[in-house]
Amino acid sequence: RDRLKQKSASVLTTPTMSAIEHRLWPEIEKITMEQLHYARLGVGAGGWQLFAEDGDMRMYRREEEADGLVVDPLKACHVVKGVTGHEVCEIFFSPEYRTGWEATLEDMIVVEKVSKDTLIFLQTHKRIWPASQRDALFWSHMRRVSDDQDPDAHDLWIVCNHSTEHPDYPPNTGKCVRVYLTVCLVCQTFIDPPKDEDEIKRENITCKITYCSVVNPGGWAPASVLRAVYKREYPKFLKRFTSFCIDQCKAKPITF
Numbered sequence: 001r002d003r004l005k006q007k008s009a010s011v012l013t014t015p016t017m018s019a020i021e022h023r024l025w026p027e028i029e030k031i032t033m034e035q036l037h038y039a040r041l042g043v044g045a046g047g048w049q050l051f052a053e054d055g056d057m058r059m060y061r062r063e064e065e066a067d068g069l070v071v072d073p074l075k076a077c078h079v080v081k082g083v084t085g086h087e088v089c090e091i092f093f094s095p096e097y098r099t100g101w102e103a104t105l106e107d108m109i110v111v112e113k114v115s116k117d118t119l120i121f122l123q124t125h126k127r128i129w130p131a132s133q134r135d136a137l138f139w140s141h142m143r144r145v146s147d148d149q150d151p152d153a154h155d156l157w158i159v160c161n162h163s164t165e166h167p168d169y170p171p172n173t174g175k176c177v178r179v180y181l182t183v184c185l186v187c188q189t190f191i192d193p194p195k196d197e198d199e200i201k202r203e204n205i206t207c208k209i210t211y212c213s214v215v216n217p218g219g220w221a222p223a224s225v226l227r228a229v230y231k232r233e234y235p236k237f238l239k240r241f242t243s244f245c246i247d248q249c250k251a252k253p254i255t256f
């Protein structure tokens with residue numbers, strides 16, 4: 001583990017230079033760090049109610065409304081064997097994998113490539129009757145963060161997605177109502193040390209995942225339908241996404 005920790009210890013937080021120079025950078029930095037803090041708070045305090053459980057997966061929500069719209073925050077934890085936090089975050093972040101795991105997606109384009117670790121996406125999602133179809137325009141930023149809270153863990157990886165604006169893609173002009181989201185996926189890798197100098201294999205690796213999400217539906221949506229969609233779609237997403245990660249990684253060399 002020390003060997004591996006050393007490999008990444010030299011990199012503290014590693015946003016790329018071109019991201020730092022971008023107009024959105026102060027917001028990306030602030031929201032990403034806030035979301036990391038929020039994800040690490042756990043679910044002991046704050047009125048979280050467990051609503052779904054399956055193996056190591058636990059999903060919690062808080063019932064909240066804003067201007068009469070359901071905006072229930074969600075927090076989920078999962079433990080996945082055989083993949084690293086870096087690999088899981090890479091799959092969540094990269095456009096090439098999205099259609100492989102994002103079941104609610106109808107269409108996706110990359111509107112702007114800010115840097116190799118920061119992209120702006122426009123997505124349209126499947127319509128749920130009787131509500132209008134939704135789209136989402138958001139920046140997505142991925143980075144490694146050195147873990148000062150848990151000396152036993154490998155570094156943390158985070159992907160943060162947050163709604164933004166773009167002059168070429170104004171909201172609510174076509175058939176879609178725009179949703180507003182703040183989402184983060186935080187991953188920590190734990191290594192069960194192999195005997196002696198044996199090389200680390202996938203069976204020695206465990207990834208702890210925390211996923212947090214707040215989605216404002218942006219316009220009218222019946223609360224009961226929306227809460228039923230949450231209850232069905234979030235567990236489906238996390239199970240599908242994590243098995244997709246295992247499947248993608250199993251035959252590949254490990255990326256710490």
Ligand code: 18C
Pocket residue numbers: 102104123125126127128129130131134136161179181183213215216217221222225226229230233234237
């Ligand atoms: O985080 C996730 N995905 C990321 C990459 O895509 C990214 C995207 C977030 C999408 C936010 C949700 C957009 C609206 C979805 C509409 C629902 C379609 C369901 C179709 C079912 C056939 O961060 C993983 C996201 C997992 C999403 C789970 C569902 C969330 C539901 C949110 C509902 C919002 C309003 C819907 C209005 C209709 C209400 C009746």
